[in-house]
Amino acid sequence: MIRLLFLALIVLLPIGAAAQELTGSFGPNEARQKLTIRSTTDLEVMGPVVESYLFGRPDLRIDYEQWGSNDLYELTASDCKRDLAGAGIVISSAVHQMVRLVNDGCAKTYRSAMTAALPDQLRWRDQLWGISREPAVIVYNRKLVPAGEVPRSRFDLLDLLRPEDSRYRGRVATYDIETSGLGYLLAFADSLEASTFGGLMESFGRSGAVATCCSAEIIDAVIEGRFLLAYNVLGSYALARAQNENRLGVVAPKDYTLILSRGAMIPKNNRATGEASAFLEFLLSAAGRASLEEALLLVRLDEDEGALLESPDDTQTIQRPIALSPALLIALDRHKRGLFRERWRAAFPISP
């Protein structure tokens, strides 16, 4: 059933020039239509979505490239500057970078009933669209964290970290904002959202929390018990692991839960606009949404039965979507970034 003809998994070492982490090709090689997708989403996660799209489209070939968010931003920006065709569609979780690309005039305008139906927060200038819905969550090790101590909110987390002899000292992790564009975005969104973030950073600093890279590593470390808790992990990755790993608990904080929507845009020099917009239409359609939900890229906070995500009863008021608006430009401001990094480094000094 699945028309997966060819799947190449090439792990490239990040040496020198930016390069994709993984590529995969779907559909027949000799297909007349071709679409290149560049995305920060793991090939493993996005693959099934692409396959379900290709179902019933025999003359389309999709090349999927998985990128780190900063590399993807730089590549797309340079394609834009040098008027290269680049990818057919770019999908990134670092939406501040996507906003910047659109602001710099690197995107193509596309409008349809489907895109118009998106809420304002998930649409900017008809050039950038939010396609997924992923909460930023707290993950914990079910075995090592007693049920009574599981932090339901940032205040709980602060309380856990406060005691001098807390056993959570040095065993709480979060994204390193310097290596992860997504980590920076979530931290930045936190800093805008509430004053708790300052206290949390300070608390992280005092308790020797660890900033490290990459969702997979952080989640693995929590499962293995090297970390007891991890803060601001992207829910889609956490839930994907929690499906077959009962040691992993996932909590949507009840003070507020950031909701990230991966941004999709069509680069302005793209020549396969038809294919790109058709894929976008699919992602926004009911079939596409079902497929995204399957891939855990669309997470409902209010799911009742067998929910892996532990969320409070009232899910409406806690959701804080990261709006696709020009206000995100500020996240990329040189001075702002410097100041933010300074504060961050005060809490997470570079380990020798």
Next chain:
Amino acid sequence: MGSIFRLPQNLSLKSRVALAMATVLIVGGVVVLVAALAYGRQAAREAYDRLLVGAASDIAESITIRNGAALVDMPVSAFELLALAPDDRIVYRVLDDDGRTLTGYENTPLPRKSGETTFYDSEFGGEAARYVSLTRRFAERSFSGSVQVIVGQTLRARQQLARDIAQNALLVLGAAGAAMALFAWLVMQSALRPLPRIGEALRKRDPTDLTPIDLAAPSEIGSLIASLNGFMARLDRQMQSNRHLIGDAAHQLRTPVAAIRAHAQLALEEPDTERRSRMVKRIHDRAVGLSHLLDQMLNHAMIIHRADTAPRDLVDLRNVAVEAFEANEPAILAPSNVVALDLPDDPVTVRGDSLSLAEAAKNLLGNALSHGQPPVRIGVRDGVQAELWVRDAGEGPPETIRTDPATRFAGDRTNGGSGLGLAIAQAVATVHDGSIRMSADDDGFEAAMVLPKECS
């Protein structure tokens, strides 16, 4: 307008007004639309310029000096302010005194003019954009100089707002235009209502009814009705004089003609030459009287017709009196009929037809000569009104004639008068808006034609 567009003469008043209204509305609409577009652009520009300045001042406020360098802690509020134009791209740049970019877009265009706060138009990534440049000065121990903040934004929201304003203006204009057209139509309906009413009144009229139309009407139509009434009055007078002529001719001529016929018959049968020549003489006398009567009747009709139709000139009544005096000269030559002329030194001017007036004067003088007692005088008096009078020493005509001088054939016709003289004078006086005044006193009787004076 008529000189530009040649409207058909028979175009209905409603169509004319509709045409004029449509022209006014279209021209006015175009003017208002242009004004609305300009106003919309202006309003949108001002509104969003304020946004730009707000954001730029926010950014300028957030600049701090640290370690001898300006540091911008970019405020979110500035960007949230700019995001009020939700679909516009934002560009910003903060520069120090040396023109080095501290943060923001390196290639943001600089203003051409210098100043504390400067607005300018340029472009951003191929799209037109509006910029503001703001300067903040620092005078601190570690940093002295100014920092320039430039904020720009593309124009979508401005254009949208301008379009909305213009569109709303157009909607209001359209509604106002429709209302005006409706009111114009209603006003037109009510303004034209008297016309069909008058038409109806005329249609319902008896064909012989020439009395004035008595309908309340607006002044513009009132003048039309007045002219119509004047016309009908003239028609009435002429018809009346025609009727009189025919009636008089029928009545007055039948008897003398029959008498002449009878005399002629007798003369035919008279064998005696001497008696026959006496009869022929009588026939001649009668024929002379008849022709005199005929003259006067035709005169009367002609004068009435003429007085109505002849153009009115300025006439000096003294000349009229002199003409009447001279025309009566044959009668005056007889010693018993000495007539005195009594004229003022200055002209006495009236507006009228000199021929009709002279005819009236001749008749008055003729009446005095034939019915009155000598001495007879004719003269002109200049008072509040102009008067041409004829005086004699007699007692004047009987009361019935005095009260109604228009009565024809009332006088004693024994001395050859036709009985029409006073009626002619009366008719002439009437068409000249005057009257005949008759008065008797110890000195005798006076008949005067009183006319309104014309100031020359």
